[in-house]
Amino acid sequence: MRQLANLFGVGAFALVGAAGFSQAMDFLPQFSGNSVDALKVVWLAAIAGAIMFAVASAMLMVRNRRRLEGTIAQLRQARASAVARIDRLENILETEDSLMLVWEGAERVPAVAGHLPESLNFPEGIDQLLEYEGWLETKSAEALRAYQDHLRTHGEPFRLTLCTTHGVYLEATGRTAGGAAVLRLRDLTGDRQANARLSEQNERLQHQLNGVRALLDALPGPAWQRDENGHLIWVNTAYLDAVEANTLSEVVGKGIELLDAKGRMKLSTLRDVRGIYSSPMPVVAAGERRVYQVTDVQSDIATAGLAQDISELERVQNELRRTLEFHTRTLDELQTAVAIYGADRRLKFHNAAYRSLWELDPALLESSPEEGAVLDAMRAARKLPEQADYRSWRAKHLESYQSLEAREFWWHLPDGRTLRVIANPHPQGGVTYIYENVTERLDLESRYNALIRVQGETLDHLSEAVAVFGSNGRLRLWNPAFAQIWQFSEPELQNEPHVSSLVEKCAHLLPDMDTWRELAGGVTGLTDSRTNLSGRMERVDGMIINYVTVPLPDGGTLLTFVNVTDTVNVERALMEKNEALEEADQLKNTFIQHVSYELRSPLTTIIGFAQLLSDQKFGDLSPKQAEYMQYILSSSSSLLAIINDILDLATVDAGIMELNVSDVDVAGTVAEAIAGLQDRLEESHIALNTHLPENIGTIRADERRLRQVLYNLISNAVRYSEEGGQVDVSCVRETDFVRFSVEDHGVGIPEELLHSVFSRFVGRGAAGSRHGVGLGLAIVKSFVELHGGTVDISSREGEGTTVTCTFPLEPKLLDLQAAE
Numbered sequence: 001m002r003q004l005a006n007l008f009g010v011g012a013f014a015l016v017g018a019a020g021f022s023q024a025m026d027f028l029p030q031f032s033g034n035s036v037d038a039l040k041v042v043w044l045a046a047i048a049g050a051i052m053f054a055v056a057s058a059m060l061m062v063r064n065r066r067r068l069e070g071t072i073a074q075l076r077q078a079r080a081s082a083v084a085r086i087d088r089l090e091n092i093l094e095t096e097d098s099l100m101l102v103w104e105g106a107e108r109v110p111a112v113a114g115h116l117p118e119s120l121n122f123p124e125g126i127d128q129l130l131e132y133e134g135w136l137e138t139k140s141a142e143a144l145r146a147y148q149d150h151l152r153t154h155g156e157p158f159r160l161t162l163c164t165t166h167g168v169y170l171e172a173t174g175r176t177a178g179g180a181a182v183l184r185l186r187d188l189t190g191d192r193q194a195n196a197r198l199s200e201q202n203e204r205l206q207h208q209l210n211g212v213r214a215l216l217d218a219l220p221g222p223a224w225q226r227d228e229n230g231h232l233i234w235v236n237t238a239y240l241d242a243v244e245a246n247t248l249s250e251v252v253g254k255g256i257e258l259l260d261a262k263g264r265m266k267l268s269t270l271r272d273v274r275g276i277y278s279s280p281m282p283v284v285a286a287g288e289r290r291v292y293q294v295t296d297v298q299s300d301i302a303t304a305g306l307a308q309d310i311s312e313l314e315r316v317q318n319e320l321r322r323t324l325e326f327h328t329r330t331l332d333e334l335q336t337a338v339a340i341y342g343a344d345r346r347l348k349f350h351n352a353a354y355r356s357l358w359e360l361d362p363a364l365l366e367s368s369p370e371e372g373a374v375l376d377a378m379r380a381a382r383k384l385p386e387q388a389d390y391r392s393w394r395a396k397h398l399e400s401y402q403s404l405e406a407r408e409f410w411w412h413l414p415d416g417r418t419l420r421v422i423a424n425p426h427p428q429g430g431v432t433y434i435y436e437n438v439t440e441r442l443d444l445e446s447r448y449n450a451l452i453r454v455q456g457e458t459l460d461h462l463s464e465a466v467a468v469f470g471s472n473g474r475l476r477l478w479n480p481a482f483a484q485i486w487q488f489s490e491p492e493l494q495n496e497p498h499v500s501s502l503v504e505k506c507a508h509l510l511p512d513m514d515t516w517r518e519l520a521g522g523v524t525g526l527t528d529s530r531t532n533l534s535g536r537m538e539r540v541d542g543m544i545i546n547y548v549t550v551p552l553p554d555g556g557t558l559l560t561f562v563n564v565t566d567t568v569n570v571e572r573a574l575m576e577k578n579e580a581l582e583e584a585d586q587l588k589n590t591f592i593q594h595v596s597y598e599l600r601s602p603l604t605t606i607i608g609f610a611q612l613l614s615d616q617k618f619g620d621l622s623p624k625q626a627e628y629m630q631y632i633l634s635s636s637s638s639l640l641a642i643i644n645d646i647l648d649l650a651t652v653d654a655g656i657m658e659l660n661v662s663d664v665d666v667a668g669t670v671a672e673a674i675a676g677l678q679d680r681l682e683e684s685h686i687a688l689n690t691h692l693p694e695n696i697g698t699i700r701a702d703e704r705r706l707r708q709v710l711y712n713l714i715s716n717a718v719r720y721s722e723e724g725g726q727v728d729v730s731c732v733r734e735t736d737f738v739r740f741s742v743e744d745h746g747v748g749i750p751e752e753l754l755h756s757v758f759s760r761f762v763g764r765g766a767a768g769s770r771h772g773v774g775l776g777l778a779i780v781k782s783f784v785e786l787h788g789g790t791v792d793i794s795s796r797e798g799e800g801t802t803v804t805c806t807f808p809l810e811p812k813l814l815d816l817q818a819a820e
Contacts, residue, residue, distance in 0.1 A: 098186040101129075103152060105179070116187055121166055137163045144172055152181045161188070161199070221292070221308040222258055222285070228301045231255065242285035258283060258307070259294070267296045267305070275299070280310060336436050343429025345370050345401065357435055358383055371398065371431075385411045397423075400431045418442060464562050471555030473499045473524040485545065485561055499523045509539045515547075522549045523557045536564070544568045603643065607636045659702040659786060661811055666696045666731060666738060669703060673710035674729070680718055687726040688714070696731055699738050700810050705783045710740065712776040713803050717744035720801065737789070737808050745800040749793075757793060780805065788812025 099122075101110040109126060116122045123129045132141035140162040147158040157175040162185075164170065173184045213234065216223040222239035226232055235251050243256045250256070257264065263281050271277045275298035283292045291314050296305035328349070331338050337354035341347055346368045355365065360377055369377075375394055378384045387393040400407050400423035409421040420436040459466055459477075465485045468477035474496045483493055486506055499520045507513060515537045522533050533549040544565045550558040612618060614629045621629060674681075674688060681688055710729075717727045721744045730741040749757060758781045781791045784805050795801035 098184055101183040101185075103181040110181075110183070116185065121164075135164055137165060140164075147172075147174060148181075148183060151176070151183070155181075216306070219306070221306060223306045224258070224304065226303045226305075230303070232257075233302075242283075244286060258285070260284075263294070267294070267303075271296075271298060280314075281307075283307065285309075336434060339433045339435075341371050341431050341433070343401075343426075345372070345398075345430075347371070347374065348430070354435065357437070382414050384413070386414060400425060401429075464560050467559045467561075468552070469499055469523045469557045469559065473520075475499070475502070476556065482561065485543075485563060509541065510537065511540050519547065519549060519559065522551075523559070536568075603636060603639055607633065610636060657786065659705065659811065661700055661702055663698045664701045664703045664706055665698050666733075667692050669707050670710060670729060670731065670740075673707050673714060676711055677714055677718060680715070684718060684721070685724045686718055686721050689726060689728045691728065691730040693731070693733065696733055696738070699807060701787055701807060702783075702811075705786070706807070709780050709783050709805060710742075712780050713740070713742040713805070716776045716803075717742050717746075717801070720744055720746040722746055737806050740805045740807070741802060743800060743802040748797040748799050749795040749801055750797050751795075754793060754795060758791070777803070786811075 098114045099116050100113040102113070103110045112126060112129075121135075123131070123135055128134060132144050136144065143160060144162060147160060150156055151158065151174040155176045157173075159171070159173050162170045162172050169188045171186045171188055173186070175182055213236070216236045217238075219236065220238055222242045223236040224232055224239055225234040232252050232255060235248060239258060240246070240248070240251065242258055243251065245251045245256055259267070259281070263283070266279070266281070267277050270279070276295070278293070278295040280291055281294045283290060283294075285292075290309055290311040292307040293310045294305065294307045296303060331349075332351045334351060335353055337357040338349075338351045339347060339354050340349040347365065347370075348368065350365055355362070358378060359381075360374070364374075364377060372394065375384065375397070379390060397409070403423070403425050406422060406424040409423070411419040411421055413419065417437060417439045420438045422434040422436070424432045424434070426432065459479045462479055462481060465482035466477075466479045467475060467482045470476045475493060475498075476496065478493055482488070483490060486502075487509070488502070488505070492505070503513065503516045503520050506516060510516060515535065518533065522531075531551070534547065536544060536546050538544050542565065543563060546562045546564050548560045550560075552558055610629055610632045613621070614626065614633065670690060670692060674690070677688075680686075714727060714729065721727060725745050727745075728741075728743045730743070732739045732741075758777050777791075777793075780803070784791050784807065787807055788811050789805060789807045791806075792804045793801065794804075
């Protein structure tokens with residue numbers, strides 16, 4: 001057709017060219033000469049070419065037309081064949097019960113081909129057909145719609161089985177063809193319908209089996225399934241744990257059994273007529289011996305079993321039996337009489353206290369008598385309360401078997417005893433009776449009430465303020481002193497006020513309410529722990545009060561308040577006086593230290609110049625001058641010794657004295673100390689006796705301080721000895737120490753002054769002698785204690801004094817700073 005149109009176009013072009021040529025010839029007469037002839041030739045040639053082109057075009061057109069007519073004939077024949085083929089395909093589709101839905105591109109309504117049997121009650125209209133939920137089961141409709149959407153969007157084919165609401169099965173097949181989505185619905189008839197049903201049933205059963213196995217997997221007890229030959233084909237997770245296996249295939253492949261051979265033999269031989277075995281069985285699971293309730297069911301072709309761990313149940317049952325036995329023994333040991341009657345009103349249990357209380361015939365009690373017979377026996381023995389109408393009383397008493405609540409009776413027996421009887425009905429029938437002898441309790445209550453009254457009177461007359469608060473924080477008990485000390489009126493306290501309201505009323509008496517809030521917290525239990533609180537508070541009116549809180553066992557709190565204003569004032573006065581005395585003592589020591597240091601330097605100068613003046617190298621002195629110079633030297637030496645003693649004590653007090661410890665010859669040191677006092681001994685005509693063993697040996701000590709101790713002791717003994725008396729110096733060596741003793745036979749020391757002899761500046765002059773400075777024994781005590789030793793003194797007035805110093809063989813140096 002395209003070539004024919006081209007030929008028509010060429011012919012038309014030729015005709016237009018010829019017409020234009022004829023018009024051009026009409027203008028030629030306007031030209032003249034040779035030029036006119038040339039143009040004619042050109043035009044003639046052009047016309048001849050156009051004619052020849054037109055003829056050629058016409059011949060080509062004729063030839064193309066013949067060819068096109070043949071092509072048209074072939075297309076008509078192909079169309080007829082295609083129509084025939086479509087008719088045949090449609091006929092084939094009509095012969096099969098199937099329906100096809102075809103979607104071209106994105107069109108919403110598909111083309112429909114084929115049909116389904118009318119017996120299927122298939123929707124007739126296309127709209128009803130596409131509403132799958134109207135004629136398919138919900139699950140099938142949802143699946144078909146999902147697969148159809150996936151086919152149209154992604155072109156993915158599918159095949160599935162559908163079920164209609166009438167129970168008819170259809171096969172749905174989806175695929176793409178030539179850009180169209182095709183859905184084919186086909187009826188499954190005959191064997192295919194049965195296969196589809198069986199397939200669905202198999203799938204449903206498989207789901208059920210999976211659900212059952214999932215349930216068994218969740219059970220804590222082992223479960224298993226065996227085939228007809230008794231081989232394991234499935235076990236749950238608990239079974240794997242019990243046999244300590246990892247996978248099901250491992251258990252099935254190796255045949256790992258939970259039950260031993262004896263247990264499996266029981267399963268096969270001890271089944272009942274229904275093929276069921278159920279009994280407890282000991283099993284070793286996960287390496288631990290436990291008791292399982294094994295249930296195994298046998299069917300025609302397989303068996304299945306389940307084991308439930310009842311070890312705890314067995315333990316609880318055994319424990320329950322032991323508990324019941326224990327309770328029976330416990331009830332038998334109770335002092336309260338207990339009797340248990342069953343639903344048939346017969347005695348099932350009674351304890352020893354019951355037999356002792358009623359003193360009934362043991363043969364009667366052992367025969368499980370009815371309660372009516374027991375009551376009759378008690379009445380005959382005059383052990384029941386006296387009743388004017390016994391029958392009515394007995395019938396009313398036996399109504400406890402029909403009661404829903406426990407009943408209480410008070411029996412006043414003829415022998416003077418009072419019993420509290422509790423009848424507690426059992427939900428399953430029967431009654432438990434408890435007979436409590438309250439005779440003594442009533443007597444104790446009476447005494448208790450009398451005692452409470454006495455205690456109340458005592459509490460009211462206490463000088464201490466007492467208040468008891470309950471666990472709810474309200475005032476339960478108080479005495480007049482409490483109201484007086486806190487200025488409460490009696491009506492305010494009688495209504496059991498809360499502790500918080502009392503705190504508010506006391507606010508004007510205290511500058512700080514923290515103490516009262518702490519007490520309130522202890523009363524109400526808002527603190528972390530309920531413990532005893534004690535302390536002291538000072539009020540704005542000058543009153544000082546000591547308080548104590550005591551938590552009570554019932555959850556309450558006891559508060560006591562004591563007015564200690566006078567005691568505190570006296571205590572404060574004493575403390576102020578003591579501080580003043582300590583300050584004065586400190587000032588004294590400071591003064592002495594300063595004076596000692598200030599005196600030592602000029603005194604040393606005086607002694608030096610006195611010694612120079614007494615030396616004959618610097619000139620002779622008159623006898624009188626020499627005598628005076630000796631007095632100066634003697635007094636200066638005594639004063640220097642006193643100053644040195646004071647400085648030594650100050651050094652000890654400061655904690656800076658250090659001992660120069662070395663091996664000290666005891667006998668030599670004693671001799672040196674005596675030599676320093678030889679003049680005084682001769683002057684006083686006092687005999688000095690030494691008692692030193694030959695093997696006294698040496699000790700580790702500061703030789704200078706040891707000599708100073710001995711010098712002071714002997715000097716002190718000489719001072720307090722009478723002229724012509726004697727002083728004894730003794731030394732004894734023991735395993736770990738050496739003991740020095742200096743004894744005089746002078747005036748002695750009164751017993752009331754013995755405790756102060758080691759104090760500083762405390763001295764007592766002997767008869768006819770001057771008063772000492774009072775530093776000798778203080779220095780002795782300090783130096784001995786520096787060595788880790790001890791000093792003891794004993795004296796009797798008129799008989800003399802003995803001072804004993806004990807030095808360890810190896811000095812135990814004291815931490816002087818710590819001692820201070």
